[in-house]
Structures are given as C-alpha cells and as structure tokens.
Amino acid sequence: xxxxxxxxxxxxxxxxxxxxxxxxxxxxxxxxxxxxxxxxxxxxxxxxxxxxxxxxxxxxxxxxxxxxxxxxxxxxxxxxxxxxxxxxxxxxxxxxxxxxxxxxxxxxxxxxxxxxxxxxxxxxxxxxxxxxxxxxxxxxxxxxxxxxxxxxxxxxxxxxxxxxxxxxxxxxxxxxxxxxxxxxxxxxxxxxxxxxxxxxxxxxxxxxxxxxxxxxxxxxxxxxxxxxxxxxxxxxxxxxxxxxxxxxxxxxxxxxxxxxxxxxxxxxxxxxxxxxxxxxxxxxxxxxxxxxxxxxxxxxxxxxxxxxxxxxxxxxxxxxxxxxxxxxxxxxxxxxxxxxxxxxxxxxxxxxxxxxxxxxxxxxxxxxxxxxxxxxxxxxxxxxxxxxxxxxxxxxxxxx
Amino acid sequence: xxxxxxxxxxxxxxxxxxxxxxxxxxxxxxxxxxxxxxxxxxxxxxxxxxxxxxxxxxxxxxxxxxxxxxxxxxxxxxxxxxxxxxxxxxxxxxxxxxxxxxxxxxxxxxxxxxxxxxxxxxxxxxxxxxxxxxxxxx
Numbered sequence: 001x002x003x004x005x006x007x008x009x010x011x012x013x014x015x016x017x018x019x020x021x022x023x024x025x026x027x028x029x030x031x032x033x034x035x036x037x038x039x040x041x042x043x044x045x046x047x048x049x050x051x052x053x054x055x056x057x058x059x060x061x062x063x064x065x066x067x068x069x070x071x072x073x074x075x076x077x078x079x080x081x082x083x084x085x086x087x088x089x090x091x092x093x094x095x096x097x098x099x100x101x102x103x104x105x106x107x108x109x110x111x112x113x114x115x116x117x118x119x120x121x122x123x124x125x126x127x128x129x130x131x132x133x134x135x136x137x138x139x140x141x142x143x144x145x146x147x148x149x150x151x152x153x154x155x156x157x158x159x160x161x162x163x164x165x166x167x168x169x170x171x172x173x174x175x176x177x178x179x180x181x182x183x184x185x186x187x188x189x190x191x192x193x194x195x196x197x198x199x200x201x202x203x204x205x206x207x208x209x210x211x212x213x214x215x216x217x218x219x220x221x222x223x224x225x226x227x228x229x230x231x232x233x234x235x236x237x238x239x240x241x242x243x244x245x246x247x248x249x250x251x252x253x254x255x256x257x258x259x260x261x262x263x264x265x266x267x268x269x270x271x272x273x274x275x276x277x278x279x280x281x282x283x284x285x286x287x288x289x290x291x292x293x294x295x296x297x298x299x300x301x302x303x304x305x306x307x308x309x310x311x312x313x314x315x316x317x318x319x320x321x322x323x324x325x326x327x328x329x330x331x332x333x334x335x336x337x338x339x340x341x342x343x344x345x346x347x348x349x350x351x352x353x354x355x356x357x358x359x360x361x362x363x364x365x366x367x368x369x370x371x372x373x374x375x376x377x378x379x380x381x382x383x384x385x386x387x388x389x390x391x392x393x394x395x396x397x398x399x400x
Numbered sequence: 401x402x403x404x405x406x407x408x409x410x411x412x413x414x415x416x417x418x419x420x421x422x423x424x425x426x427x428x429x430x431x432x433x434x435x436x437x438x439x440x441x442x443x444x445x446x447x448x449x450x451x452x453x454x455x456x457x458x459x460x461x462x463x464x465x466x467x468x469x470x471x472x473x474x475x476x477x478x479x480x481x482x483x484x485x486x487x488x489x490x491x492x493x494x495x496x497x498x499x500x501x502x503x504x505x506x507x508x509x510x511x512x513x514x515x516x517x518x519x520x521x522x523x524x525x526x527x528x529x530x531x532x533x534x535x536x537x538x
Binding site: 006009028030369 | 422438443473
C-alpha cells in the first residue's frame, strides 16, 4: 500500500560508521537556518582527522633512517600493525564510541569519490559545510597521546614526521583548513626547529603542546621555545588528552570516569605550573590557549589558586597579580561545554570573561562534539558575545 | 532552566493543525525495528515494541541530533549480589532504548524519556494501526 502524498521514507534509516558525514550532521542545518549562522564568522578551534588511517604514508616521512626502518619492519611483519606501528595508542581508549552507540567516534568509513585531494580533506570539508564553519583548525587524534610514549626519540621523530606529512598532504588544499602544529616537546631544540620551519606557513596559525605528558612546562629548557613563539607572534595551545594509566585514572573502571578526569587534570596541571612560575610575566606577548577541557574547571582553578596565592605569595614571587587575573588574560576553547546548570554556567562565563576569552570548538568527529548552535542557545550571552565566541575572538587570537 | 533543542527551535506561531498521515503497510515496522519517514518537512521515527507502535520526532532533546537513526539497544543495568557487591553488567530486555548517534543520549522507546534524567524527553506523535496500515498524526 503506497503512503499518502507528502510522506516519504527517509533515505538514511540508521546511522553507522559508513554513513556520509553530511547525513550524520544533517540536523545541524536546522541551527543554521534558525539562528542565521551563515551570517556569522564561525572558527572551529579544535577538530580532528584520523591520522592512523594514513599511518603507512606517515611513517615514510620519518627522517631517522633507523627509526624509519623499525616502522617499516613493524608494518611488514606484524599482523594488524600497519596502522599502529611505533605508536603508543592506549587500548582502553577504543571504548570512546560507547559500544557503537556513537558511530562517528569509531570511524568515518563513508565512501569518498573525490580523488583530487586527500580523503581527509574531503571529510573535513563535509563537516565544515554541514555545520556552517568558515575556518577549521584540524588536529590529529592518537598523536595527542604522544607525550606518554616510552621512547622520547621515537616520539620526537613521529611528531616531526606527522608535521611534515600533514603540511604536505592536508594543508594547502583548502585555505579554510588550518592547524596548530604539535611541538616535539621531548626535544626543545626540535621544537625551535619546528617553529622556525613552519611559522611562515599560511595555514599554520600556532603551535601545540599535547598536554597528556609528565613534564613540567616551567622547566628552563622550554624558555627558548616560549621566547621564540613570542618573537614570531604565534600562539601556543595546550590540547588535553585521555589516559587510563596515571595514578588517578588507573583506579577507574569506566571510560566515563577516565574521560571526565583526565581531559581536565592534564591542563589543570600545566596551567598551574604555567602561572605559578610566572610564564605570563616572562613572556607577556605570548598568547596561550587551553584546548578541550570544557570550562567548568576554570572557576575552580581561579578560586583555588587565588586562595593559596594570597597565603603563600613567596612561593610565586614572579606574580604581580592574582592567578585568576592571568587566567582571564588567556584563552579557552568551549567544547565540551558543560551545560547542565544554567546558573553555574553563567557564573563561569562571568568569572572567565568568556565573551572575550572563550572560542568555539566542535571537536568533530569525537563523541562529545558541539555544534555551533550550542553557543547561540545560551540565553545570557550578548549578541556581541556570541559573535566573539563563534569566531571574532579567534580571528584576533590567530590574526585571521 | 535548561534549554533543549526542541524549545529553541519552536518559533511562536509556527504551530499548525495536526493531520493524520497514512504511512504505509504495518510490516514496514518490524518488532524491535524502526521506520523513519519524512512528513512534510518533519522527520519522524516509528518503532515497535511488543507489537505496540511509538513515534518520535528525529530530534534529540540535547543538541538536536538525529536520535531516531541511532542504535536500538536494551537498557544496561548493574547487578549487585546480596552483599551489594557489583557482579557485572547486564541488558534489561524489558526496556529498549533508542540512542542518539550524535552524543549517546538514551531514551526509553516506550516513554521517550531519557534513561538518566527525565527532564529530557522526545517529542512524541500519535501513531496507530488499522487493518494493516500505519497512521501518524502530526
């Protein structure tokens, strides 16, 4: 029996890992139309492509011939190693897709017919168009854990190889796609070389420290790195990441717990060292961005550090004002925006001066991504504040 | 107040009189299955549990995701023994969920209510079955 006029079967009955990104994100179009998002500059300061899909290509870019040979032999001889060779990807993190409930976290395995650009460029374009994003900062995924690699030399070589592969194969094909390149933080001299090599690249708009690592960002060896970033006028970002292996998360039995804590505590740790050791006083021209920790942690740290600082000023002699004042002079990405209590959210926005320090980020294609409409639906934001968060603050921070 | 996507998108004056639409044959929606249809600009998912039909708009109360196109899966429960020790997880086959594929918000199919917070609920539509044909009113 045919249906009545005006009733048609929906073309996608179930979303899987093979569903087209444009179909997965089709509902975002409703936000675009309702809020008029096409009239806004939207800069997405944090999104991802899946570098392990291209891993056999990337290991070819390893410059150290011995490390490159190790990788090639792993790819050649070890079953299933072709997309993981040399990497320290943590097994438990594959629980991120909640047992197939959120398929796009596991894979974007959709058909891609375009052959004029790398497949990942097409996937990024599809997501940008679906969410009305004008500029998207694209990061890797498992490389965000590289700071936990047991072998510093290999970690450095992998970061250098990935950066060269990314700039030669992904960047330059679409001027809307940008990145903050990861610094090989195990080796400060290699960090300097990375900054000097790529600072003039038109689509490299900053540099990144992958936060899940056990080094003090205040150590003297890094001062020349921060000084060079300040000199060239490029921002530094700290991108949080997960681990199920530190002292705290190793007690946990659910991915929810691990994710809730580890994506925040790594940035809390680095921000504490950053401020208490007076890095903002030493490099006042260095713009600093804290990425992918949400924002609920910000007022906690402001209160906690201010409270301690007032009693122990001698522990932080380089500071000339409260820690929270330095925090309001730095920048934060919004995702995952914890909208569960509007009163607390409003207090958080006020405490951090969010209309001037917060920048929209999607984190697409991860399981807790945010669409731009998330910002537009916040009732206490001014019209200017919404424009700032969605893109204007990023335009200023990155000189776009 | 927590803004839900549904509230954000309902423009004043946009309400129109509901009309009953013939969807098609009953076998379009198998037991524990779904059928998603577009009805004059509104996408609706129709589900069947224990022979009964349920219909919801394909918009998650969280961020507006395509909730009806997600995984259909039983509620997960944690088992405790008499000493309150956790002895493992299990599926509750009496409470089937539809899971939004954007972010994993889970709703009981029989109620349209979020499994962990009843303030989140799906927009339901009247659905009925007569002589082997499904009808939705929207």
